[in-house]
Amino acid sequence: ELNQSLVVHLPAADRLPDGFEVMRLADALAVPSLWLRPWMSPSQSILDNLNLAFASDGLLVRVGRNTRIATPLLVHARRNLAGTMAHDRGVIVLEDGASLTVLEVQDHAGSGECLGTSRLNISLGEGAHLRHVRVCTNATGTIHVQEDSVELARDAQYELVTLAKGGQLHRSQFNVSLSGERASCK
DSSP: OOSSSEEEEOSOGGGOOTTEEEEEHHHHHHSOOTTTGGGSSOOSOHHHHHHHHHOOBOEEEEEOTTOBOOSOEEEEEEEEOTTOEEEEEEEEEEOTTOEEEEEEEEEEEOSSOEEEEEEEEEEEOTTOEEEEEEEEEEOTTEEEEEEEEEEEOTTOEEEEEEEEEESSEEEEEEEEEEOSTTOEEO
C-alpha cells in the first residue's frame, strides 16, 4: 500500500525481475531525477497545468529493456472527494522490447460536488507492448477529467480499454504520437 488512497498489487517480491520499478510520485519528486523532468514540466494544456500544480499522488512505473512482466500490475485508487479537489499524475515507461499489463481501478466516492483530474504519461520504446484496462466509478456529483499522453516508438503497441460510469461529468482526452513505423494504438 503506497498511501491511504492508492494501493498497488505487485507480483511476489521474489519474482520481480531486474528492471521493473514502481514508486510513488511523492518519493520520486523528493529526489531530483532528470528522466522525470519531461513529464513534470508545464504544457499548453490548462488542465494539465492544474494537475501539475496540485498533484498530490501518483505512480511511476518503469520496465527495463526486453523485460516482460507476465503478471498484471493492479493499481487501485480510492478517493473520497466530497467537496474537494484531487489530482494525480503518473508515468509509465516501457523500454525497448518490454511488455506489461496494467489494470487500473479508480473509485471516486463521496457525496456532493467535487473535481478530480488524472494525468498519465506513457512512453513505449521500440517493440514495447502495453495492455491497459481502466475502470472508473464516479459518485453522483463528481467531475473527473482524465488526460493521457502516449508516445509510441517503432513497432510499439498500446491497447486501452476504458469503462466509466456515474458522475456528473467524466471526460477522457488522449494525445497519441506514433513516432515510429508500424506503431499501433488501439
